[in-house]
Amino acid sequence: MILAELMEQAGLPKGVLNVVHGTIAPVKFICEEPRIKAISFVGGDRAGQYIYETGSKNGKRVQANLGAKNHCILMPDANRNFALNSIVGAAFGAAGQRCMALSTLVAVGDSQEWIDGLVERAKGLKVGNGFDPETEVGPLITPAAKERVEKLIQTCTDQGGKILLDGRGVKVDGYPQGNFVGPTILEATTDMDCYTQEIFGPVLTIVKAATLDDAIKVINSNPYGNGASMFTQSGATARKFEKEVEAGQVGINVPIPVPLPMFSWSGNKGSVLGGASLYGPRGIDFWTQLKTTTSYWSSQDALSAKATTAMPTHN
Template sequence: MIALGARVGLRSLQRRSVHAAAGAKTTKLFINGEFGESQASTWLDVVNPATQELVTRVPQSTAHELEAAAASAQAAFGEWRRTSALARQRKMLDLQQAIRDKTDVLARSIVEEQGKVLGDARGDVMRGLQVVEDMASITHYMQGTRLAVAADMETYTVREPLGVVAGICPFNFPAMIPLWMFPVALATGNTCVLKPSERDPGAAMLLAQLCNDVGIPRGVLNVVHGARETVDFLTADARVRAVSFVGGDRAGRHIYERATQHGKRCQANLGAKNHAIVLPDANKEQALNAITGAAFGAAGQRCMALSVAVFVGGAQAWIDEVVDRARALRVDGGLEPGADVGPMITREALARAERLVQSASDEGARIALDGRGVRPAKYPRGNFLGPTVIDRATPAMQCYREEIFGPVLVCLRADSLDDALALVNANPYGNGASIFTRSGASAAKFQADVEAGQVGINVPIPVPLPMFSFTGNKASFLGDTNFYGRSGVSFYTQLKTVTSLWSKADADDRQATVHMPTIH
């Protein structure tokens, strides 16, 4: 995931801020079950990355507004935690149906603000929807354990919510990442203050509306906006018990350190440099098609994008065929029929990716396919970078060391599986890694030896479904408990252990007597 500012925007908004102009569309706050206009003096323009047209203006929430959101969440917690798991399950069932019914509305919002092609935007919604569906199993997740530990004595566990929790979201998955956070928090009995990315808050606001529509009580979910001021409030406020974050390294370290220093739980997904090892015995067509989709889909703006391919031995001859497949992808606006690759989120993100491509050339790599300068006819002002393939890169090059977070595939060459594994394991990041091979022995060796949290075997983006958990590791994750699934439930809850003694003697049947009592 990318560096400071591109996901969470921890820099000040002042440089790019404007006062909300009369008549300009603004993004509302969602506090205590109501959408309201912010009284902010600082605003950030959200523009369509394909056209540069103004979509909305996002406020830097005021101190009073942040306080109101936290107070609303705290006030709602007492009643919400006392609702039964069955009642919360019902809300998750209702919410998943509401999201399913509004998938296209959510997807079009994502296309407009984030730039994804429509099919990928629908996928963004659907992968988040799967988490909501999994939370319909909350009655199973919340079950405790019980054991008779002595005569008439038993010990059992109760899983309880923490209280008010916060979610801080990135720009690259405007629906999926919020849905990694607040449905798990709510299903387990917590209340939540959510901060969507200031780059594309529209999907989160639509999700808040759907929560209202299905009758989730006032204050259980609140949505605030902004950059560093909002983040610093959420990571320091005493009412917030836990913070979930997905984004870049610098922002993530700041959030993790600040939250934990204030005694909060924190889970933070950070940067990535995901590798695929391609062995010469792989199914070539399947491997190259999978790599092409995983490297260039969503314009490479995925924390699980396949950004590095290591071609081993004879597979090195296939690199030019990757280039052919990448060249055939259509770069266009997200709503255009047949579009494969949309624009990058901002001009700054585009400029950074282009700079890293140039650095590869300057350092001696071969730019086998150069996507710089691609301009679709209908979108001459868009932030477009066409699929780009860098060949003969080395681990010392800047294009390999840094997460480009664009539609750029960096290709390295290795003589053996051992050499390729050593290269992958030397990388500081540990989100995911894949291997393409027909050899069960090679796959087993890779699975056992690779140092990455999510492993794919003939699968390019090994993001687990919600009944598991997102398991990035090494420098890609800070915290002890991962997102969604059983780990996510554990993050948002705490265990209470109860030991009880009920003597059987107290239940003896004693008959009434009419005799005068005597003293012994």
């Protein structure tokens, strides 16, 4: 809404940008209204599947960015402080409420000894009002979101995992009913709910792996394919990861591998439907209807009055 207000203040003509609040009714309208030719969606699996199937059935061009489970492999040869600081920022920035948030850390070999340092850094983040410049972790968007995140945290211990840092019950002065969950770090296995489900909150799940091959297998076995990162100082290790990992957006010593706007967005697997990029040159093509004109101008009439059924060609 703030962006829409700024666009209006900047002089954008009325009707060019429209913001409509709602749930089922406006979505149904957008999917069925014949004047709407293309739909771009970012959100959860259930809504995305409906929009893709219904919009496509009505002859619309549809792209949908669905759920995500973004991974980061931490190698023992990484620059320790740089890697840990980057991972904490990527996991807990925006309270984890962004589709490219880092939600799973795959700690390989001796890098597992750095987990305590990761926990200490996360403890130091300030939870508070999102408009406070000193706040590093703001509130979740709704009470329902807070309840869902806290339930998923609880499933970790219920299913045999460990809560290394528990952000439930955090209090922020002046906001007794605030939707706050502090930075949370879980140690789990890939069959637990806290790993299989997209949490969309300030929760980092750690999965341990003995080798790089094991770590890559964890990522490639996941149904989502939005982004995957790695921290290492080895070029050969990075190249192997880049080549073998099944994620559309790959980061090497970059925790949130969103490409620059001039490059196309490249998520894959269960994270995308429609196959079209959200931005970059291919993203512009999605919103473009191509038109081809073939013309021929002759300075004289045909020499014969006999018609021909051959494909017309001209030198």
